[in-house]
Amino acid sequence: MTGRRWTIEEDHGFGKDHFGFDQFQNRLHTPIMRHIVLVMAALAVCAVTAADAAAGTTPPPRPTHPSEPPPADLGLARLTVVEIKRLYNLATRAWHSLEHHLRWSWWRRRHQARARWYHYRSRLT
Incomplete structure (x- = not known):
């Protein structure tokens, strides 16, 4: 249990x-719990989908020295x-x-990969 509070x-x-998670307007215990369960179920489905998608792909390349041009x-x-x-x-x-x-999602994720590559390259200096 040690160190779990921050997570x-x-x-x-x-x-x-x-x-x-905090967007409910109910005052009774049962509707609040129903809302929380639905929110946590949606979060769990998205987290499992993201983990499954990440397991099937290779990570993008990283630069090895500061003057390396991007692929x-x-x-x-x-x-x-x-x-x-x-x-x-x-x-x-x-x-x-x-x-x-x-x-749009494809363009955005490609842009994120390029920005991440340049960020890692700038951290090498």
């Missing part, structure tokens, strides 16, 4: 920020819990086509 507080804060194709950043939640929310709404949302 639990981080998970609680993540649930509040990204999954509406032509860095690939995509791994799917995160927040990105999976965002894609699910966009796919269940009819603002744009599914192809539009997937192209």
